[in-house]
Amino acid sequence: MRRLLFAISAAALWVASAGAAEIELLDVPGLAVKMVSFKGEIVEGDAKKFRDVVDSLDRVSVFLESPGGLVKQALEIxxxxxxxxxxxxxxxxxxxFSACGLIWVSGARRYMSPSSKIGFHAAFREENGEYKESGVANAEIGSFLTHLGLRIEAIRFFTVAGPNEFLLLTPESARVLGIEVYEQAGDEFTTPNQAPTADMFADRFMSYGIMRSRCQELFQLDKSIIDNGARTSAEEGTRLVGAEKWVELWMSYLEQAKSQVRDKGSLLVCLETEARLRENGLPTGIDGPSFACSKASTATEKALCSDQNLWVRDRAMSAIFFYIRGIDNATMRKTMLADQRVWLKKRNACGDDTNCLDIVYGDRLRTFRDIDVSQPVNQ
Incomplete structure (x- = not known):
């Protein structure tokens, strides 16, 4: 992306410029991502022109420079x-500005800098030389932004200013509104994961809450790491949006978490939550499998120690094993432990093949999805 931002001078391969807007496919040799430049007022027919230019392309970055224009065309683009x-x-x-901002916010990855001027106001129509807000167009904008996953504060920001003024978006205000951006400063970039939105902090806070309340017995977590992650997320989220809005924000994630536990069970939710935190480069309080890697002797044990994705699965399986041993029903316990020994032979047959281990653990854990080791044993 850095090369993209500094290669706008490349020659155009295809220019679709009937009307005010110029839509160009730019030739930048050696880049896997194609560059499309969109300049000028958005007018009738621009959505079709845009589709014609990008029709055969897979990976594209769209560079925008426009005063705005027709809302319907912008929403189609x-x-x-x-x-x-x-x-x-x-x-x-x-x-x-205006409708151009709607195109920008549609990006799967949105790039801007502190000096980028991205401005929004309500949609309007002209009647007898006067500008009046268009309720229909603003409703369409609100519906579109909702489908993008933006919350009501962002939608209001995009539509609250009058037709003769703009509200300018900055990287900081985007994060307050829950809009993930990649920020350019000189030749450096800050990713959303490095400068999270308030919504991302709320998601992290709730994820750590799930780990603490649902997953402690399952994974044997380092509580200090979990507590510090939750505390840091709450502090940063509150800084961005204020205490009252912060509570409202993370409470919405609480409802989502409750729904997921009901639908999937605690075991799968714990596995997914830990994986999401880890994939985002966040600490999860897990530093190895269920056994000491210094004592690993078999190929399978060494493979388990080498793969962080397997650490959490092995810990979960170990917790479930001890959970089964606590069942008072002797017949049920004996049957389940015998089944577990059969599974262990299958696991050990994987040797040092981590892909095989991933599949074997995954299949086994799915059969135990209804077990919650934090609850008393179900007789």
Whole structure:
């Protein structure tokens, strides 16, 4: 992306410019991502022109420079961008106003800088020389932004200013509103994971809450790491949106978490939550499998020690094994332990094949999805 931002001077391969907007496919040799430049007022027919230019392309970054224009055309272009997972870019010192901003926010990855001028106001129509807000167009904008996953505060920001003024979006205000952005400063980039939105902090806070309340017995977590993760997320989220809004925000994630536990069970939710935190580079309080890797002797044990994805699965399986041993019904306990010994032979047959181990553990854990080791044994 860094090369993309500094290669706008490349020659155009295809220019679709009937009307005010110029839509260009730019030739930048050696880049896997194609560059499309969109400049000028958004007018009737631009959505079709845009589709014609990008029709055969897979990976695209759309560079925007426009004063705005027709909302319907912008929403069609934005829908095309989101469906095809294109990135959108407003380069440093460039302007993208009104309907152009709707195209920019549609990007699967949105790039901007502190000097990018991205401005929004309510949709309007002209009647007898006067500008009046268009309720229909603003309703369409609200519906579109909702489908993008934006919350009501962002939708209000996009539609609250009058037709003769703009609200300018900054990287910081985007994070407050829950809009993930990749921020360019010189030749450096800050990713959403490095500068999270308030919503991302709320998700992290709830994820750590799930780990603490549902997964402690399952994974034998380092509680200090979990507590520190939750505390840091709450502090940063509160800083961004204030205490009252922060509570409202993370409570919405609490309802989602309750629904997931009901639908999937604690075991699968714990596995997914730990994986999501780890994939985002966040600590999860897990530093190895259920046994000491210094004592690993078999090929399977060494493979388990080498793969972080397997650590959490092995810990979960160990907890379930001890849970089964606690069942008072002797016949049930004996049957389940015998079944577990058969599974262990299958696991050990994987040797050092981590892919095989991943499949074997995954299949076994799915059969135990209804077990919650944090609850008393079900007789």
């Amino acid at each position: 934005g829908a095309e961008i989101r469906i095809r997972n294109f990135a959108t870019v407003v380069s440093p010192d460039q302007e993208c």
